[in-house]
Amino acid sequence: MAKKIKGRRDFLKTSGLATLPFLLPTGLSASAGLTDYAKKEENVNFVTDGAMTSPLEYARELQVLAEKYPDAQDTYGKGGAVSRLEAEFAKLTGKQKAIFMPSGTMANNLALRVLSEGKSKIFVQEMSHLYRDEADAAQTVHSKRLVPLAPGKGEFSLADLKDSIAYHQKGEVFQSGFGAVSIENPVRRADGQVFSLEEIKKISAYCRENQIKLHLDGARLHLASAYSGVPIREYASYFDTVYISLYKYLGSKGGAILAGDAAVIDQMPHLIKIYGGNIYQNWPYAAVALDKIGNIESLLQQSRAKGGQLMALMNASGNMKVSPIQSGSNVFNLQITAPVNYEKFAAYLKEKQIQLRMPDSQGVIKFFVNETILRRSNESIMDALKKAIGSALA
Ligand SMILES: Cc1ncc(COP(=O)(O)O)c(C=O)c1O
Known part of the structure; x- marks a missing residue:
């Protein structure tokens, strides 16, 4: 069993699914980091294809659904x-x-x-x-x-x-x-x-x-x-x-x-x-x-539109560059063009309940747009990103 979990972690690392260590310390394992996935109003993740829920949130959701259906x-x-x-x-x-x-x-x-x-x-x-x-x-x-x-x-x-x-x-x-x-x-x-x-x-x-x-x-x-x-x-x-x-x-x-x-x-x-x-x-x-x-199409359309607006703001900020993947969907390439210390950057964003992936060896962060972007205004996300960069300038 221990071996299996290790394999999964290794896979997450090699597949780029590992996130900045301070944001999600143990990948997607059950031992920690669950609160990072909490469906809190403020929590925006640019890490996965959809919103994630912790076991407790899922249990609560099931209770609601068991009553609804x-x-x-x-x-x-x-x-x-x-x-x-x-x-x-x-x-x-x-x-x-x-x-x-x-x-x-x-x-x-x-x-x-x-x-x-x-x-x-x-x-x-x-x-x-x-x-x-x-x-x-x-x-x-x-x-x-x-x-x-x-x-x-x-x-x-x-x-x-x-x-x-x-x-x-x-x-x-x-x-x-x-x-x-x-x-x-x-x-x-x-x-x-x-x-x-x-x-x-x-x-x-x-x-x-x-x-x-x-x-x-x-x-x-x-x-x-x-x-x-x-x-x-x-x-x-x-x-x-x-x-x-x-x-x-x-x-x-x-x-x-x-x-x-x-x-x-x-x-x-x-x-x-x-x-x-x-x-x-x-x-x-x-x-x-x-x-x-019944809602997913509309949620994804709204997320796509809001993501597009956010990425335009990021590109206009002067120290972030987001580029599309050819024939892509919800995944984009993000580069922080200012010299930052990623640990500090991550620590700041964590406090602001924003999750990003770890940059690869070329400094490219895979940036996933999902419905959690709808939980906050783009201005508030931009503010956090800018301040995170400011706090982490190397
Ligand atoms: C493209 C694709 N096909 C199939 C699967 C398999 O899904 P499951 O994990 O439910 O076996 C996955 C899961 O990651 C996937 O990404």
Whole structure:
């Protein structure tokens, strides 16, 4: 267990999720730093994709929701808040059915297992969560061969896909078939880069012509939608299955939704069970997301607009430079152009209840815009940032 936590911390460090030490001393571990995530009115975090809650706040939220939805309880994922959430997601994505999954990893893997039928090759972004962050589950548990496309790039093109298919078709005597293609959008390892809609359309049309199924890892699809202006339903229309996380910005502490045709989704309850994911009651995850799903689009739009105004003020201040990521969403590159001592900078901001990530070796801070920006005026955030710089000049 101790080993596991260490691994997670190491991952957080290497993924840049470590924050300034004074702001969040132990990463996201349970031992400390929870108050930093408190949903206090004043607390603004530029660290995560959504607002975070401490265990106590989550427990309080559950109490409110249990009163608001007295019929929230499910049994093994049937009924209550889970069934209501599934119905909401089916509507949102325009798919015939949606199902609650205990994790996005399971949603991705089971979707691709079913979509690819007996065929083993599945084409994915080399930078995708499926390829890099799911412990080779597709290969080891589901006997699939993940074929990575466009190494080091957020997205691949139809030409990349066709080239790879041709390479395998020509170069392998014993054919095993092309099972499915998966697209992650936005791309977490590419700082939230949004996959081009034009390319999605081309890939989707090609896959349909060639009877190759297409899955969308849309863990943060609402962020792609908020920043590209493409509705969730339109994105979903190009794919056979769509997964969306319940905890990136929907407030839950875990869980995922997978949406698709009834013929695919109806196979899931059995698969979830045999892979050990059939949990007795899931409402504590589903109810929180259910309560938020109706507001999330507007919250993200407001956050985007306010973030844009704040970053303009930061750029005008003369000692901060915020630049967008190409085809990006809610993640930006921040540089403090004045020479500051980051420990002092952090200590000041902590007092003012503002969280930032640690700068990388180039001095770039990944700056995440999320709904917590709506808790304070931009003037008050600017004031804190300016004073933090002033207090920390080296
Ligand atoms: C893009 C992407 N896909 C899938 C997942 C897996 O989600 P889960 O942690 O629910 O397994 C994540 C989680 O970080 C993710 O970022």
